[in-house]
Amino acid sequence: MKLFKSTHEFDYKWSLVSAAQWQKYPNDNCPHVQHVDVLNRTLDEKTGILTTERLITVEQNVPSIIRKILGSSSIQYVREISIIDPKAKTLTMRSVNLTMANLLTVEETIEYKEHPDGPHKTQFTQQAAISAGNMVARWGGILEDFSIKRFQQNAAVGREGFAQVLERFVVMAEAAESGANKMEQ
Template identity: 45%
Template sequence: MKVFSTTCTFDYSWDEVSTANWRKYCPWNDKATHVVGVDTVSRTVDPKTGILRTERLITCDQSVPAWLLSLFGGSTTSHVYEVSYVDPISKKVTMCSTNLTWSNVLNVRETVTYSPSSASPTSHTEFTQEAKITALCGGWQKIKNKVEEASVERFRENASRGREGFETVLEMSRRVFGEQRELEKALL
């Protein structure tokens, strides 16, 4: 197993980030064009804690090498199962996802959290991301290591693009919903 982890700080409040999180695969995010569908499987709110729990199925169109498809079969369409928890009291979003496609070859378990920055809790949000990547290639340790190393590198590249895309979504959300709030204030 190999682990990829990263952190960063977004210059947006937790309220803005936790709201924009639901829009991160929207059409104006040109870094997420591989996401072709997001289906909500279930959504519940715990009446005691107020925690919103959401299960989603994310469908992606991945670039998979032709030799890999011929070796293992399958298609370029892949699915990811995601469970998220939004805790409005502690102001923490936790998202856990795992790949459903190719899981017999490579298992990826990702955890992402968003929480107010300790340095500037009202205007900045801390982002943490960790992915545990395990290749399931039987007893061939050298092959497993190479597959895991390559997967971590690809995950790193995709994570960087994902952060860039989310920054675009955050900026656009602030602009659009800021204008909406200004209009609402003007009408009052």
């Protein structure tokens, strides 16, 4: 098993960052994400906690020889469960690959929470555990090493893409707020 962890700070309030997260795709930096479908969404009226289950369709750039050997497609599916707790000011997203999970499992947890220094920042933490299945035990270490490097690259690109989405979201939110203020006057 290989582990990955990354942290980052966004210079925006948690409410803004967590709202922008839902606008992350489509994203020019992450063209491999083809679709994001909501499968289920529930709201606990007592706690205000919103739980969302999504199916994410991605097209992986897997070499054709590997696809032929494994009998797989370049289309992969990921299941994600997101939990937003507005009182604790946390958005936690847990995902696991559904496609070829018998060969390689990638379990990822992302958390956005209000920064300990104050409400003007958001703390982002991303963790992943990558483990090769028994079918590839002989090559497991090589597969895990390759996958963790790829995950690190994709995480950096994904964070850059989200930063661009967040910037656009901030501009739209400020414009909407400005328009609302003008209408009040």
